[in-house]
Amino acid sequence: MAKSTRDTPNTSVGASLTLAVLHAASRLGVERSALMQACALHDSQLSDPDARVPFTTQEQLWDQLSRIECDEPGLALGRNLAPGPFSVLGYLLQSSPTLGDALAAGLRYQRLVGEGGEVHLHEHGDELHLLYRPLHPELPATRTRVLALMACWVQMFHPLLDTWQLLRAQFAHPQPHTLDSYHATFACPLQFAAEDYGIVLPRSLTNAALIQANPPLQHLLRQHAEALLARLPRAGLSARVVALLGEQLTRGEPDRSQLARQLNLSERTLQRRLADEGSHYQQLLNDTRQQLAEHHLSSSDLPAAEIALLLGYSEPSVFFRAFRQWTGLTPGEYRAQRKVQ
Template sequence: MTRARVRLGDLSVGFVQPLGDALLALGHDPRPLLLRYGLDEKRLTEPGARLSIPRYMHLGHAAIALCGEPGLGLHMGRLSRLAQAGLAGVTAAQAPTLGEAARTLLRFEPLYAANYRGQSSFHEDGQGAWLRFYSISPYNHYNRFVVDSLLAGWLAQLGALAGRPVQAERLEIEFDAPDYAEQYQSLCNGPVQFAAGGNQLRLDAATLALANPQHCPSTWQHLLQLCEAELAQRTRVRGLGERIVHLLGPLLNGGREPDLEEVAQHLHLPTWTLRRKLAEEGTRFRDLLNDTRRDLAEAYIRDTELAFGEIAYLLGFASAEAFQRAFKRWSGLTPGEYRRRQRLAG
């Protein structure tokens, strides 16, 4: 069976625009930096162009180093617009209410961004709703700005629809309070909680019910149909093995590895049925798990600056030593040797 290589993910080049706008607002010309990353005008205007997540994180880190503003992600979020999320953003901009706009933007996230770690989600109850961005821990100078820009961006984009600023009722951030923690306060009408269990913001029912004056019912329905069709095309998978590979990302975390029973529950299949169907495809769960771990390990070592202990955590190993032994078995090299070779080759 031919196996597709696992990638960490990518996102629309539209996300580069608020980064450039934020640098410009802070007094820095973004063009030399963007050109260094191959993001010339032709690339930025290419329909459907995507940027790998590791490259985006390196770009963000370089932008922060250029302007000296560690809270650059918050500036980016405030300058972001729904259209930068492509078809999903344009569709959200036609929703009848802010709540439907938020639901639409997060539901169709795979159209403009894909991350092996998970997908953002919208959870509504009688008093309001949570907008959740999945965990991308462990956090460092390369990825905190991603959380900042997404959460601040959701509020700015919804505020643009409402024609007035929108604040979160509650704001929870997974990492510890950074040096620029006071900059978050304008996003929330209460204390911001750092070192929380996840990255999420809460909007109250009154905010969700705010009408979108630009809403056109027929255009809204037409755009929804286009989004559904494109989502079905993008999420189409060839077989059970590939479905399992897509499931493993969020499950591989925290020093533990998922087992066959856990995956079977997510697929709503009896364990014996899952084992039999995989055998019919010519593979086993253990093979899929090892192949996925190996591909992700190579990508993390090659494309990020994560320490090997952090990579071990992300791949569900009990210790850095267990990860290093497994990687040596897979590749014949230690993680350090593999990273040095990739740096020399690059």
């Protein structure tokens, strides 16, 4: 299996995810109060959907759930997980214009749901691989947790796409004796003892329109998601800077001195610590602007001049020059190319 993401003392998950898991367990007949007591969970920790729960507590919850007497508890739980309660991210994904936009948002904001692993997206020829690399892959409860996530992916995206299709589903664990629940959940060829957990889709689905697309709502949700992301602690300073830049760009030209103050650093210390990580402020700003520019050009009909303002450029011509440097295309050429793919 590929190397898993790194754990830290601050690793956490959203209270909204914890609530959703508890609701799913209740639907399977598991007593909520007994679960919470076994994991030392309290209602006060779950009163705010945007609050955080330590990942160690979440792992204790999955350990309890892995003992449910049914064929593959993770799949049973995943089929009962409702995506809506996953706070802002669930609604953001469902309101995206296309599956590709939803997946891009999922990658950027995955930490809002939880930090128990990392989602990766790779293109291989005509295939699109959506992979998940969990923390602590060696723990028995991790299998239950990851299977629930994969089943939830299917439960969420299938109703949003008229052309939904799975080419195969792959699992890092060995093939179990009974496959009925796998066939019922994924309805596609299965691969076990794979390098990663994940599902494989036709690459053509990237541009498939979602039936609940709502660009104005998605824009508001994205602003909220950026603000929440910026509040999360992170071991890597570069990732923290990117999150803060995303939040600042929704309000205009980023201010490096203000960003440094938000991190309780001087500008000089900020630059030095970024250099220690092999990055620098201007490159992080350029990368963030490029990602957001490509998103706006692909998923909206906003004029390029308005996109320039959304990215904090005072003059559209500066944005046009920067975009050509990033992609080798003008914004208009990039948008036209995306429409014919």
